[in-house]
Amino acid sequence: MSHDRDDAQFSDVAVRLEGLRRLHLSAADRQRIWRTAYSYAQRGPQTSARRQGLTGSFLRLFASSLVVMAFLVTSVVWASTQSLPGDALYPLARGFESAQLALTPAPQRAEVELQLLNRRAMEVRQLIHHQRPVPPEIIIEISTAVEKMITAPESFGGATVVRGHLALQEEVLRRVVAQNPKSRAAAVVVGSTAAARVSLQPLSTLTSSAIFATSSHPAFEPERDQQSIPPGQNQILPDQGETPGESHRLPPQEQMHRVRNKRYPARI
Amino acid sequence: MSPQEKPCYDEPALIHRAKQNDRTAQGELYEHYVDAIYRYMVYRTGNHAVAEDLTAEVFAKMLTSLARYEDRGLPFGAWLFRIARTRLVDYWRSTQRREAKTVVLSEELEVFLTNDALPADRQEYEDLLKALEYLTEAEREIILLRFASELDNQAIAMIVHSNPNAVKSMMYRALRKLREILTRQEQFYDADTEGRYGR
Numbered sequence: 001m002s003h004d005r006d007d008a009q010f011s012d013v014a015v016r017l018e019g020l021r022r023l024h025l026s027a028a029d030r031q032r033i034w035r036t037a038y039s040y041a042q043r044g045p046q047t048s049a050r051r052q053g054l055t056g057s058f059l060r061l062f063a064s065s066l067v068v069m070a071f072l073v074t075s076v077v078w079a080s081t082q083s084l085p086g087d088a089l090y091p092l093a094r095g096f097e098s099a100q101l102a103l104t105p106a107p108q109r110a111e112v113e114l115q116l117l118n119r120r121a122m123e124v125r126q127l128i129h130h131q132r133p134v135p136p137e138i139i140i141e142i143s144t145a146v147e148k149m150i151t152a153p154e155s156f157g158g159a160t161v162v163r164g165h166l167a168l169q170e171e172v173l174r175r176v177v178a179q180n181p182k183s184r185a186a187a188v189v190v191g192s193t194a195a196a197r198v199s200l201q202p203l204s205t206l207t208s209s210a211i212f213a214t215s216s217h218p219a220f221e222p223e224r225d226q227q228s229i230p231p232g233q234n235q236i237l238p239d240q241g242e243t244p245g246e247s248h249r250l251p252p253q254e255q256m257h258r259v260r261n262k263r264y265p266a267r268i
Numbered sequence: 269m270s271p272q273e274k275p276c277y278d279e280p281a282l283i284h285r286a287k288q289n290d291r292t293a294q295g296e297l298y299e300h301y302v303d304a305i306y307r308y309m310v311y312r313t314g315n316h317a318v319a320e321d322l323t324a325e326v327f328a329k330m331l332t333s334l335a336r337y338e339d340r341g342l343p344f345g346a347w348l349f350r351i352a353r354t355r356l357v358d359y360w361r362s363t364q365r366r367e368a369k370t371v372v373l374s375e376e377l378e379v380f381l382t383n384d385a386l387p388a389d390r391q392e393y394e395d396l397l398k399a400l401e402y403l404t405e406a407e408r409e410i411i412l413l414r415f416a417s418e419l420d421n422q423a424i425a426m427i428v429h430s431n432p433n434a435v436k437s438m439m440y441r442a443l444r445k446l447r448e449i450l451t452r453q454e455q456f457y458d459a460d461t462e463g464r465y466g467r
Contacts, residue, residue: 010443012447016450017414017416019392019393019396020311020416021416022393029320030302033306033323033327034302034324036320037328041327
């Protein structure tokens with residue numbers, strides 16, 4: 001031991017403290033401790049084993065929790081994909097759709113939009129099948145998508161593809177009108193969709209009678225509440241100066257535009 | 269830093285051989301440090317059996333971790349005492365209690381410690397142990413590392429994660445306090461007894 005200044009200053013205390021070193025293990029004790037240390041080293045110290053046990057338990061618990069969480073998340077996601085408008089999980093499904101759309105590269109976005117539009121059609125069918133009302137938001141959404149398709153059919157795979165999708169939407173919307181004849185928005189969108197589908201026909205197949213046939217289609221003239229709605233004003237509210245019954249002869253895009261603006265008037 | 273000075277003790281060579289799983293070298297390292305570690309444990313726990321078991325665990329750890337030991341500024345002795353200190357903290361944690369402010373030596377241990385001493389020495393020894401109880405935990409630790417385990421300030425600083433100057437200052441305060449206690453022992457204990465029980 002090095003004796004520095006402190007030890008010199010406190011030599012009396014230091015000498016007494018050095019008495020602590022009188023304590024020595026006997027040879028038997030040394031042997032026993034060495035054997036114990038060796039046995040601990042062979043099987044690992046007890047504390048380490050215990051700690052490993054605790055770590056193992058924690059890891060098992062953590063893994064089990066992860067599996068349960070993954071199961072729950074999968075179940076909720078699956079349930080949300082099966083949900084219909086009005087269900088508790090439907091907003092979650094719409095959130096996933098928005099995320100999917102946002103993450104899709106621009107070239108493939110049109111394809112995804114068509115998939116989502118088909119999903120809307122399927123949801124409407126199921127709602128009708130279960131005798132549940134179709135929320136007007138869905139009609140507006142279909143209307144917007146249809147308008148987008150007829151504005152730029154080439155972005156959605158060409159006129160033939162768009163026509164197929166329009167036919168599907170038209171068929172679904174007719175069911176909505178059949179279920180709820182008072183749904184003026186659905187009736188308008190049916191008419192405009194039908195007109196759009198016809199306008200996308202190749203010129204060689206178009207005849208004036210075919211075009212006018214869409215306007216006089218029964219779905220385009222849904223059953224009216226005879227007391228509240230005068231004849232000829234069943235689709236949209238005509239602008240001032242517009243002859244009643246004239247609005248349904250407007251181009252399909254204009255009709256849809258009016259439907260949306262009537263529901264969500266533009267802020268000025 | 270050598271708890272038991274031996275002329276033929278070549279620690280680096282022994283460590284090198286011990287890493288090769290040479291049991292003789294491992295045994296020599298054990299023999300060199302076992303008393304110092306045991307004294308550190310016994311004066312801090314106050315129990316011979318516990319100290320013996322903890323000492324065995326420290327050397328078990330030495331055997332299992334020796335292959336990973338490299339002297340990068342941390343001497344082997346300081347490394348071993350760090351293991352001892354960690355093991356001691358684990359022991360206190362596992363027994364759900366903190367280190368007692370006063371280490372009460374078991375009766376068996378007191379007999380064991382003062383057994384072969386002369387009656388006068390025995391009294392002096394008992395007084396010293398009693399005086400140690402009045403130091404703080406940190407002071408008691410560095411006093412024990414210095415005087416019971418024969419380590420220098422540099423090694424103590426490495427073990428307690430401090431610096432040598434801080435250890436030196438604390439050592440100075442601890443020694444001054446101890447001298448005061450030992451010089452005015454009867455007076456000090458009487459006052460302390462009154463302080464504890466007189467109110």
